[in-house]
Amino acid sequence: MSQRTYRAAIIGTGGIAHAHAQAVQASGGRAELVAVADVDAGRAREFAAKYDVPHAYGSAEELLAAQDLDFAHLCTPPALHTPLALACLEAGVTALVEKPPTLSLAELDTLIEAESRSTARVATVLQHRFGAGALRLRRLAADLGRPLLATCHTQWYRDAAYYAVPWRGTWESEGGGPTMGHGIHQFDLLLSVLGPWSEVTAVAVRQARDVDTEDVSMALVTFANGAVATVVNSVLSPRQTSELRFDYEHATVEVEHLYGYTDDDWTVTPAPGHEDVTALWGADPSSASSGHSGWFAAVLDAFDQGQAPPVTTADARQTMEFIAALYASAFTGERVRAGQITADSPFALRMDGTGAPWRNQK
Known part of the structure; x- marks a missing residue:
């Protein structure tokens, strides 16, 4: 055929x-x-x-x-x-x-x-969900043991010239800052590995860029499976990096790259007595990058x-609800649970919800 x-x-x-x-x-x-x-x-x-x-x-x-x-x-x-x-x-x-x-x-x-x-x-x-390393990590979940903690850092650099493009840096045109437009790739991969999140505590600030949105956000996240994670999103970091680290019972798995990873960007550190994890990880090497192809x-x-x-609207909703919860926690000072942002919440209608605290600053 x-x-x-x-x-x-x-x-x-x-x-x-x-x-x-x-x-x-x-x-x-x-x-x-x-x-x-x-x-x-x-x-x-x-x-x-x-x-x-x-x-x-x-x-x-x-x-x-x-x-x-x-x-x-x-x-x-x-x-x-x-x-x-x-x-x-x-x-x-x-x-x-x-x-x-x-x-x-x-x-x-x-x-x-x-x-x-x-x-x-x-x-x-x-x-980035579809790079060889991410596919392998999800496939080997049972061999790695229980996920315990993770870190997810998107620390990039965007200057004034980048934000001179009229549609950048506003809630109305982009929906948010690095949380929406930059870090989303890394923490979406985090969510695809660790599964449903249950609670978020966050901050979002405008440190240096003359924009309406945040230029830095940070979150502490608890997952339904008990794992905990930190998430950092920045456009102020001269040494640019995208980093994910997963600490499981039997191994630490890490990737550091910028805009796309290959197998060379991943490392696996087995816990004592679990050296077989290294062989399992290296059993199916790939030279492909985690790009659009x-x-x-x-x-x-x-x-x-x-x-x-992929990624279906149901999958995307988990990630978008996480973003809304991060902003809601950052702008209200409260912990936000999964499912808490209902249709009538201001943070469902706009990511800045009740308004960024710096909106009336000169």
């Missing part, structure tokens, strides 16, 4: 769109990029020419009306994710949405409800099997 080739489009042809185009190209013919769209029609045409895409449009509406698609990669600024995903669902096209998927928990619930009425799906691009391959596998593509 011949292999099916899925028809893909990219909406928004800025920087991250190139990673998506390259992932489609690397799919080995399992998908083809048939169209792109951007509000800057000239940029759309240039992007189409670069990747040999036959059709370029000046709007998502034009593209969705003209093309018969299996899925659309949404690579626009975050404020456009929800309306574009809704348009895709209405057209019966699965939306593959860059992070963060929405600006708020309420918007995500709107997508979940719309998805229930559509033949299509919504999936969030959180590619691995995630996209998982999407195509799900399509082949008639399943919802």
Whole structure:
């Protein structure tokens, strides 16, 4: 039986769109990029020419009306994710949405409800779940013993020039600061490994950047399985790093990288008497990076099997609820439990909820 080739489009042809185009190209013919769209029609045409895409449009509406698609990669600024995903669902096209998927928990619930009425799906691009090291870590969970504690640090550096882009640094356009747009990759991987979280205590501050959102946040997290973790998100750190450390009963497993890891970035330190863990970890080495290609391959596998593509809206909701809880704890000074942010909570409607404490500062 011949292999099916899925028809893909990219909406928004800025920087991250190139990673998506390259992932489609690397799919080995399992998908083809048939169209792109951007509000800057000239940029759309240039992007189409670069990747040999036959059709370029000046709007998502034009593209969705003209093309018969299996899925659309949404690579626009975050404020456009929800309306574009809704348009895709209405057209019966699965939306593959860059992070963060929405600006708020309420918007995500709107997508979940719309998805229930559509033949299509919504999936969030959180590619670090699909790197070889993350897949191996989840697979070896029973051999590692009970998870005890973890640290998750995203310490990056973004200067004033980065925030000069008009849609960056505001609650209305990005939904938050490094908690929403930068650290989400690392703590989403943390959540995918440790499972449901149960409680968050956090701080979020604006230390140095002239923006509306926080530029640093920190959280103490308790998980349903009893594990505890610290989470740090920063855009003020000149030595940039993305670090995850998991301390299990039988081993410590660590990864340090920046924007994508390979097997070379992971280390395993066995506890005395559990040296076999090292051999188990090294049994299936991989040279692949935790980039968009691995995630996209998982999407195509799900399509082949008639399943919802990863990361599903249910998966994304766990991560988005964690973000809302972090902000709620930071801005109210209270511990926040899973399930506590209900539909009528101000932190469900906006991530800044009752308002960042610095909002009236000069």
